[in-house]
Amino acid sequence: MINILFDDSKCHDPRDCRKCMDACPEGVFMTYPRDKREPGKAAGNWAIMPSFIKLCTGCRICEDVCPTKALTVSIVEESVA
Amino acid sequence: MCEFCTQHGEGKIWYLRLENYLEERLATDEQRQFPQNLYENLENWAAHSWAAVNAVDDPGELVKIGFEEMKKEHYGQILPLEDVEKIFDMSLNMIRIPCPCRLALHGVKEHRSCYHVVATPSNFWKNMFDQWPDISAELDVVTVEEAKKDFQKFDEAGLIHSVWSFGSPFLGALCNCTPMDCLSMRGLFYGGQRPFFKAEYVAAIDAEKCIGCRECMTFCHFGAITYSSSSEKCMVRQMTCFGCGLCRTACPNDAITLLDRNAIPVLVNEW
Numbered sequence A: 001m002i003n004i005l006f007d008d009s010k011c012h013d014p015r016d017c018r019k020c021m022d023a024c025p026e027g028v029f030m031t032y033p034r035d036k037r038e039p040g041k042a043a044g045n046w047a048i049m050p051s052f053i054k055l056c057t058g059c060r061i062c063e064d065v066c067p068t069k070a071l072t073v074s075i076v077e078e079s080v081a
Numbered sequence B: 001m002c003e004f005c006t007q008h009g010e011g012k013i014w015y016l017r018l019e020n021y022l023e024e025r026l027a028t029d030e031q032r033q034f035p036q037n038l039y040e041n042l043e044n045w046a047a048h049s050w051a052a053v054n055a056v057d058d059p060g061e062l063v064k065i066g067f068e069e070m071k072k073e074h075y076g077q078i079l080p081l082e083d084v085e086k087i088f089d090m091s092l093n094m095i096r097i098p099c100p101c102r103l104a105l106h107g108v109k110e111h112r113s114c115y116h117v118v119a120t121p122s123n124f125w126k127n128m129f130d131q132w133p134d135i136s137a138e139l140d141v142v143t144v145e146e147a148k149k150d151f152q153k154f155d156e157a158g159l160i161h162s163v164w165s166f167g168s169p170f171l172g173a174l175c176n177c178t179p180m181d182c183l184s185m186r187g188l189f190y191g192g193q194r195p196f197f198k199a200e201y202v203a204a205i206d207a208e209k210c211i212g213c214r215e216c217m218t219f220c221h222f223g224a225i226t227y228s229s230s231s232e233k234c235m236v237r238q239m240t241c242f243g244c245g246l247c248r249t250a251c252p253n254d255a256i257t258l259l260d261r262n263a264i265p266v267l268v269n270e271w
Ligand code: SF4
Pocket: A004, A023, A024, A025, A026, A027, A028, A029, A055, A056, A057, A058, A059, A060, A061, A062, A063, A073
């Protein structure tokens, strides 16, 4: 099973960086606002998550491109029962 | 005819019926609330929905069920440039906003390729978007001529055109996208699921005119075109073709035309 862990303190606004989103060949990442739009108020507090994780191949291209090392690809070996 | 043409088209292609662009089509409060609810939280909702789908063992099955549900509210169809232009000719108010899918999937804030149209004088869409400063700041009011020119450029850039309902059959948006850029087309990566119909058309290559350059293949997002080294020509796999018409735009020798899907026996039920 593949998991991608984010250290949010190192990734401020994914929209200003975009490196992992543009580099991932499988399109695994999405950015989203934690605060939704309201009348007179823009969507805000943008974060990132690996929404399409089932498509991840574990290639680690995203780790290489992330300038702040905010993400870690963790590959958990399935235990054979 | 696709299911929606039968239900909402009254003998016509559903998206070419003027009535489906009238604000009155949003008959119930629930329907009126749908676009509002969708856009105020779109990126957040989509990120969490796709994450939930990816948490189960068989995402394809869940995506299929979810897309079937979308028929009630937000469903689409692929269409070629000439049909987009027919819709623009019926529209009274037209705006362009940055594509919310590209924002959510690539963090791109200003890809202004999402058009909202309405055939009543009300300016329904602009009024809605104007309440949110982030969308309002990037919103343009466009004329029919401008919109047509923009779509020609999107076509030449190889972007697929599609039309979308907001509380079906009320139609309100025209998009320009690719599977990698579109929150709905991403379903194609999960066993070919999608919340939109194929176009009313299917592409065909005239073997007399084809020079085998393979330009058409570079424009097809669906892998519907194959090349034969025996004939040194390309051909369209009709069951795979979505009828977007982009290959026709790419062809330097005018070898490609769009045929009526409904006139081809096996494709009549292939939407
Ligand atoms: S490991 Fe590779 S496939 Fe997985 S998210 Fe990173 S770049 Fe994408």
